[in-house]
Amino acid sequence: MPEAIVRRRRRGARRVNLFLWVGATLLVGFVALAVLGESIAPYDPNAQDLFAMLEAPSEAHLLGTDNVGRDILSRLIVGTRFTLSIALASVFLAGIGGVALGAIAGYFGGLIDRVVTGIIDLLLTVPNIVLAIALASVAGASATGLTIAITASFVPPLARLVRGRVIELREEDFVAAAITVGMSHTRILLRHILPNAATVVIIELSLNAGQAVLIGSALGFLGLGVQPPAPEWGTMLGASREYLTLAPHLVAAPGVAISLLVLAFNAFGDGLRDVFDPASRN
């Protein structure tokens, strides 16, 4: 094998690992924070200390305190749970909904396909965040409302992606072969088509998770998400914007946390894509 090819292949392999590992490590860290929560937080996240308001980072408060003297680090740690669970729940639900809709529309075609595609196309004309805002204001400003809103904004693009992949797979010889050995449509769809669509779904969902964090925070920031005093990051960001000039660390802390989590999901998704996508493998 020519040396250049060997070298290129080796470099490709290393890049894949880097993305995937950075993403995975960060995610494991965030999950640990979310699970441990209060037990590792230095202070009660909602305990106010009116003698220590808007303090800059110090030894006592590593990330400083907010306008009512709550420890920001503690709030961030406990808040991980909100942000992460909203992101994961909405991605999980969107996965189920999107795959089911897309698979049925793509496999059976005809009238079902036209109806589903029509609705999807209609929903796709509304920007993600606007759709989420609209739904959040209907569903109510809470973690549940937020999850519903984010889920709903992910289902249409995912359904379309799955539909396309299923249509492509439906024409494959091995699907025709499955029919010739007497398999039912359900079996063909579940066992022979969907597993082959799994990689695109997994990649799309891990990238969606990053999006979910952003949308969730944005809605929290706008006051449509988790309500204060719960320490959701977007909500924290929203509440602290008045003190931007006075105490910039108040904004920086949740901002950096959001960015890191988004980065973690995106790196993980990109890493997965590199691993799965045959085009980037060689």
Place this chain on the structure above:
Amino acid sequence: MAPLLSVQGLTVELVTGERTFEAVSDLTFDVSRNEVLALVGESGSGKSMTALAIMRLLPEPVAEIIGGRILFGDVDLASASEARLMEIRGDRIGLIFQEPMTSLNPSIRVGPQVAEVLRLHKGLSVATARQRVEELFELVRIPDPKRRYDDYPHQMSGGMRQRVVIALALACDPDLLIADEPTTALDVTTQAQILETFRDLQASVGAATILITHDLAVVAETADRVAVMYAGRIVEEATTRQLFDSPRHPYTNGLLGSIPQIEDALDTATRQPLPEIPGMVPALWALPTGCAFAPRCPLARERCTRERPPLAGMEPGHRAACWYPVEVAR
């Protein structure tokens, strides 16, 4: 003995855009147990369409059976319910696909893929199915079947995959085997090996077999009987020996004449251009009134363009659809 499969007057209609025409017209043939019938013809002659019609896998409503019966045992496949067909497909009828590279599911290991069919139709347990699949792999001469069981399709060569496809078709001991160009996608040496395996298995299983091909060499090596198709109809049907020795239809004669002979081709001094049949296969929606082959036929006379010749007996076991059949033996 009654034939296992009896196709009677099968007619398949194709609708493309605004055109509607018959892709297969009034097709009649029988296949018995232990017999290999080859369906030969150029692309568009309707041979693959016939196979799809027998399996009832025509892409409806684009292609539909509009007439005739397909008697398989005591079932008429042409009118059988979808539920009945699902029981028959894969169990009583096995189909070998043309493209081994794409007819296996890339995300499932080959062993379980074959085992799935056994479990579906025969209700075997995971362990028994695995054992049976390993036997099948042995039978189709996949070396080291125990280890190959857990291979993914992409880990196998084309020839090996085609063996898996054959194992899949044979898994449930079918009564009828349909092989649609089983070796076309393979290189020549692999072709020979697969054909040999196929022939041995066919003989030992005793299934009635329809072999669809355009390769006359494959026919000579494998088939007992041949039906030559042209423009959706059978134009000649005979035993393989009769057909190669004394073809009666001018089209068959032309086909046999266009097989390259290596000795002739090697001798540069006397090398002749390969004889070919002049003209093109007519469009199925614009067939001439008389014999469809008449415009290209060197022996055509006035009657050929006026009346379509029926498929008539020439000698026992030999039928041809021609008013003025070829007389010379080759």
